Amino acid sequence: LLFGTSYACSDEVRIAVASNFSLVAAPLSQVFTKTTGHEIILSHASTGKLYAQIVNGAPFDIFLAADVERPLKLETDLIAVPGTRFTYAYGQLVLWSSQKSIDVEAALRDTEFRHFAIANEKLAPYGRAAMEYLSYLGLWDNIQKRLVRGENVNQAFQFVNTESAQLGLVARAQAENREGTLYLVPKSHYSSIHQQAVLLQEKPAARMFMTFLQSSEGKTIIKSHGYLTP
């Protein structure tokens, strides 16, 4: 009922997706297209790049950012449609090693690694979260020499996945269902990672996708990929 209304004229929705969410965006859009007939075109890049593109007139209808800051800025600058901003997912931080059956927590505490991968805390929400967690553990200052920073959480994941870094703090969405050992960092140890969406163009089909994101069907898909939803 919700989605069937404008089935007759199928439309195109262009969505700018923050890199870390690209794993989920694909199945989401497939389901959406199947139910509504509207085409989804996904463009991935880092949140910062997408922001710069949007400000400079990129033809996107929806922005799925990895943080709050940039959707908020777009909204206040009246580039986005006011009042359309909402949190569509919370990222979850995991401590991960691609080696099987080791005690990752102990490894972290005892610094049994040469390189420890995180996302750049200045650029990526996961990076900031990782910093908070490491500070909470009191390891932040000592670990500096062994830190390698990815531009985004995907890159941090590559570092660990290729065994170049023995341990890292990455997104649960990436580490789940992979070979290796995973430890879910308790939510209380870092401030939560809000990923916000905002509507950029007034367009029925785009509105529909925004609604879909918040629907239970959408939330199920998001959750199944290792994110939390509001």
Place this chain on the structure above:
Amino acid sequence: MSISARFHIDHGRFTFGVDIAIPEKGITGVFGPSGCGKTTLLRAIAGLDHFPQGYIRIGGEVWQDTTTFVPTYKRMVGYIFQESNLFTHMTVKKNLKYGLSRVPKGRELSMDTIVDLLDISALMDQYPRNLSGGEQQRVAIARAILASPRLLLMDEPLASLDLDRKREIIPYIEALNHDLGMPIIYVSHDRDEITRLADHLLLMDHGKIISSGSIADVLTRVDLPLAKSADAESIIRAKVRDYDSKYQLSILESSVGQVVIPGEKLELGRDVRLRIPARDVSLTLVHQTDTSILNIFSATVDQVFGGDAPQVMVKVRAGDTAILARITRKSADNLKLKPGMKIFAQTKSVAVLT
């Protein structure tokens, strides 16, 4: 109708300054030692170098003055470079066609004739790097000629060729000039080529023109180095009168008297140029008969010069024509040669030039 040119350039160690006026018809030889500025002159005429303040006019057309500078490709000059300068990225055939295909319709020469003459038909599909030095030079000559230039500039075109080849090519160059009326400026350090070909002669040294005039004049002017050298020679004009078919001798009438020349039958009535090397001229007081020498002219001693050198040059006049004889000073003393004295000049060799 003539060619006038005036150029000046200062290269520091070399100063070049010429002011020439040469006939537009005929072949002008440019002769001078290595580094005297022959190539510089040709390049200025072709417009390859642009000397400010230069001036050049061909017939009624000004190629360069203070306001004009006709670029090279519009001058329609042919230029045979000192280093053959073929296009290394093209076969010989394409090199030849390069100029040919840029000739205005109707003016093209026949490629086959020139290719045969220069004996390069076997080389048509070769790249220049596979050719010998002389072969490259021949291709360069063919390429320049096939461009049907209005004026042909040749910079030592035959320097890397053997005598036999030179003898084949030289008459053709003459024919280009005579039959097609293509004026030629011919640079060479080889006197032989120059006297064979040139009607007019520019003598250069140290970037200057030291003499300019008809070949016969320049060759016998006693103030010039040419007449002083051991290879001095004279040029006389003659007309073919008769042919002795038994001994295959052509009999010619010249300003100095009858001249007998062995060899192929020359066309009767034809005007030819004869070259008499000074060292092949001997002087006698009486008319000798029991000798193998055929050509003996009666003449008057004009001047004996060469000072104390063991060999002296004697300029004699037979009719109105100057002939140089190079003899030992001993002989000159023995014969007591003095200006005005009647003598006989016997010439061992006479070469037909034109």
Place this chain on the structure above:
Amino acid sequence: MSISARFHIDHGRFTFGVDIAIPEKGITGVFGPSGCGKTTLLRAIAGLDHFPQGYIRIGGEVWQDTTTFVPTYKRMVGYIFQESNLFTHMTVKKNLKYGLSRVPKGRELSMDTIVDLLDISALMDQYPRNLSGGEQQRVAIARAILASPRLLLMDEPLASLDLDRKREIIPYIEALNHDLGMPIIYVSHDRDEITRLADHLLLMDHGKIISSGSIADVLTRVDLPLAKSADAESIIRAKVRDYDSKYQLSILESSVGQVVIPGEKLELGRDVRLRIPARDVSLTLVHQTDTSILNIFSATVDQVFGGDAPQVMVKVRAGDTAILARITRKSADNLKLKPGMKIFAQTKSVAVLT
């Protein structure tokens, strides 16, 4: 001690096959028409081209055989290329020093001497592209000589030089050979240079050696094209005996009798080579006295050849030496020349070669 070499290569349109043995001392001339393979021979000797199956030995040292191939830079040959081939990225001075600085200590020649001789001292700081063709050639000669090679290969080194320069440089090349004992292989299409310089002569045509031997022999062999051409000449050996200072005449004793030569005083007792151009030799039945001709030899007719041509070549023998005389057939008939007949050969010119 000699140089032996054997090469074969098939270029399709050009087949090259030589087998030579030349004395290691002296100057060997290589003479032949354009495209006959002169450069190919020099390159093979220098090791610039590697022809499989080739063989070359210099004295006791094998440079190439089935198992050996000494690379060029170890052969210590000097090579004057047909196109001067200077290093464009170096000044003249650096070009000269390039070879000089690679010479083993103690073998270096004096740079100043050679620079002065070739008159290139004003050019030392120039880049090759600013030099005239002849200047480049002179620098190339100097560069090759300064490398103090064990064997000097010269490919038409004087082709772009004027006669006066040639005359300055040729004696120096002779001196290199005589004084330093540097063997030289000298390629030229200029007979004049070859007869002046060569002791030994390789005659080439179409990639083959058609004759090889001492210069005097090869020049007068009637089966070879040299003796048939209009420029045929003979070489005789002579010793300087006396000098007439009044007339500046050197008096020499040769195998054909006394020879008188005008010019600078020649060193007494010195062995020299004399060149007598066939066309400068006339034949008489009686000994003429009232003539400017100084050198008259009594001789015997050996052979008259040239068939029906208007000019015939007469090979006469004076003592054991062959002399060629080129005279008209008419004269030959007049004089009724026959083998064995006694005659007088008068030579208008005799040039001292060595």
Place this chain on the structure above:
Amino acid sequence: MIFTEADLVALFVTVKLAFISTLVLLLCGTPLAWWLSRSKWRFRFLIEAIVALPLVLPPTVLGFYLLLGLSPSGPIGSLSSSLGLGSLAFTFQGLVVGSVLYSMPFVVQPLQDGFRNVGISRLEAAAVLGASPIDRFFSVAVPVARPAFVTASVLGFAHTLGEFGVVLMIGGNIPGETQVVSIAIYDHVEMLHYSKAHLLSGLLLLLSFLTLTLVYRHRGFKVVAS
């Protein structure tokens, strides 16, 4: 099928982009290189430096500045808008502009070296045979500098194939329009679809390898002996 449709579309867009960019590069780069190789202007070296300059910026940053320039309020954008072309950002044309700018030094420099080696004497020979400057350029300079054209094209083409930062920034990764194969591979890696990434990289490498071997095998090699 082992490749997704999006992959193949991206491959097509890439090849199209590389072709068009190389063409534009050669068209703009050739006269510039020719001028640079012949000019006696004192300050020529300034132009040379400017051509090479885009290279030193990280591609994404260059892309960022291009984006600023191309946006409707930017200098290029307002120009193109006033010409009725609209904004070039996020269009295929915009990608071409970006790629051309970024790969320019790889085309101009080898061509300049190549042209310099043509040598004045060959051009003089052509001039006396009646060839005008344009004629000389095409009949002598271009064929003699052919290896330089091969180098320039290969570097320009390959660099455009792999180009990523600029393209991502000013193209916006729009499938079918500005999503090129380099971005597609990147996306696969980002989405942890490693096997897809390997396959697509493999395909790209294979195609490039084949093209390169073809080009190198048939490049004019004989003509260069000097």
Place this chain on the structure above:
Amino acid sequence: MIFTEADLVALFVTVKLAFISTLVLLLCGTPLAWWLSRSKWRFRFLIEAIVALPLVLPPTVLGFYLLLGLSPSGPIGSLSSSLGLGSLAFTFQGLVVGSVLYSMPFVVQPLQDGFRNVGISRLEAAAVLGASPIDRFFSVAVPVARPAFVTASVLGFAHTLGEFGVVLMIGGNIPGETQVVSIAIYDHVEMLHYSKAHLLSGLLLLLSFLTLTLVYRHRGFKVVAS
């Protein structure tokens, strides 16, 4: 101070990386280019194609594969570990390896063209003057190909300065070790610190411009007339 200390450290690392990479590029590229320009081997073109190949991959992806190769289980990684060098990932040395691989075609190709234009006859002239092959190479080939060395160095150097994808991937952005200025600028842009990005870009451009003009002004231009 307008630049952060981190920026300046990054700048220093960048310049060091570019210098060392260019040096290594020239050291490896020169013999390779010389061999390629002289070899008559039939399959030479395969090597040429392989050299150019890294170019067609997007730098990040190339970086990803390099990371795989450098990782302890990868081929290069296991080699370097067995040699006692440890892993090269996240080290300055690793960056050098990556940059060299990625910029190799920009060095090899111009050098190859340059060497080909040296011409056999100059080398023959040197041989008859007693110069051994090595001697000829340094006394004739290198000076004659000098403009090609300038081109190769400029392209290699500039490309390393701007290099970003590979460096980011295998470097791990470690300040003072593998954080280069291109990453620093990128970070500024990502963080929307545009004015800082402009400043740092401006500095990089200015320095590069000065270096380039110096290089171009003094490059050997006279020697090439042929």
